[in-house]
Amino acid sequence: MVDAVTAQEMQQYDHYTIEEIGVPSLVLMERAAISVTEVLGAGKFDLTNVLVMAGLGNNGGDGIAIARLLAQKGVKVDLLVLGDENRATVNTKQQLTIARNYGLPIIHRVKDFRNYTVIVDALFGIGLSKPVPVKLGEIIKRVNAANIPVVSVDVPSGLDATTGAILGSAIRATATVTFAYAKTGLLQGEGTKRAGSIYIKDIGIYSPEEIADFKVGIEEN
Ligand SMILES: NC(=O)C1=CN([C@@H]2O[C@H](COP(=O)(O)OP(=O)(O)OC[C@H]3O[C@@H](n4cnc5c(N)ncnc54)[C@H](O)[C@@H]3O)[C@@H](O)[C@H]2O)[C@@H](O)CC1
Ligand SMILES: [K+]
Numbered sequence: 001m002v003d004a005v006t007a008q009e010m011q012q013y014d015h016y017t018i019e020e021i022g023v024p025s026l027v028l029m030e031r032a033a034i035s036v037t038e039v040l041g042a043g044k045f046d047l048t049n050v051l052v053m054a055g056l057g058n059n060g061g062d063g064i065a066i067a068r069l070l071a072q073k074g075v076k077v078d079l080l081v082l083g084d085e086n087r088a089t090v091n092t093k094q095q096l097t098i099a100r101n102y103g104l105p106i107i108h109r110v111k112d113f114r115n116y117t118v119i120v121d122a123l124f125g126i127g128l129s130k131p132v133p134v135k136l137g138e139i140i141k142r143v144n145a146a147n148i149p150v151v152s153v154d155v156p157s158g159l160d161a162t163t164g165a166i167l168g169s170a171i172r173a174t175a176t177v178t179f180a181y182a183k184t185g186l187l188q189g190e191g192t193k194r195a196g197s198i199y200i201k202d203i204g205i206y207s208p209e210e211i212a213d214f215k216v217g218i219e220e221n
Helices: 007-021 025-040 058-072 090-101 134-146 208-220
Strands: 050-054 077-081 118-122 150-153 175-179 197-201
Touching (some): 025 058, 025 090, 058 077, 058 118, 118 134
Parallel strands (some): 150 175
């Protein structure tokens, strides 16, 4: 069993699962989104008025799927998408199309983050390797200052998933729902102060060692 992985290791496992095993990336994204809604719905968070903040990378795609799943359960949710949609990843563009086809309104600014009972942070995940753009850093500071419970998707946005360093500004989360394995950056440096309670969720991405274990188990049965 792997304890914690770097962003690079996780990217290799993602890539292997998608390209070699053949699981479509949108399937993984849906499982990631479902796992976050499970944590949100487990009774620890007040879902009266939810904000989902989504960036343009695949972490944002997770966020858009989370907003859709919550809305379909009758939860009042605002979906804030930050940045130029033309620069979104293929998966995230697809999530935007799906959300719009289900009639989900998308907003581009928030007056007061204190109006929400919980904020889902899907701005940046393990793909962030350079400082967050200044405008998004300002949003992160406003969210932290609002003092509302925040659930981060995979890693608190702005945190280096490998080192736990802050890349300009970072979200201070109440809880972090991380996928497949803990990320080393959640367990060291600022990660220990920013991640809050860590939930590790199986979404169907495994290390080569675990895949080898499945094969042994299957052969033995
Ligand atoms: N590979 C996959 O298919 C999966 C990815 N997943 C999610 O995807 C994340 C990793 O996704 P990515 O590698 O796409 O990277 P991230 O979504 O972590 O985004 C970081 C990258 O996007 C850019 N970016 C994002 N929003 C921006 C904005 N508003 N303005 C300017 N630049 C912006 C950043 O500069 C950076 O290069 C994981 O943490 C996880 O949440 C999960 O859905 C599981 C499956
Ligand atoms: K995040």
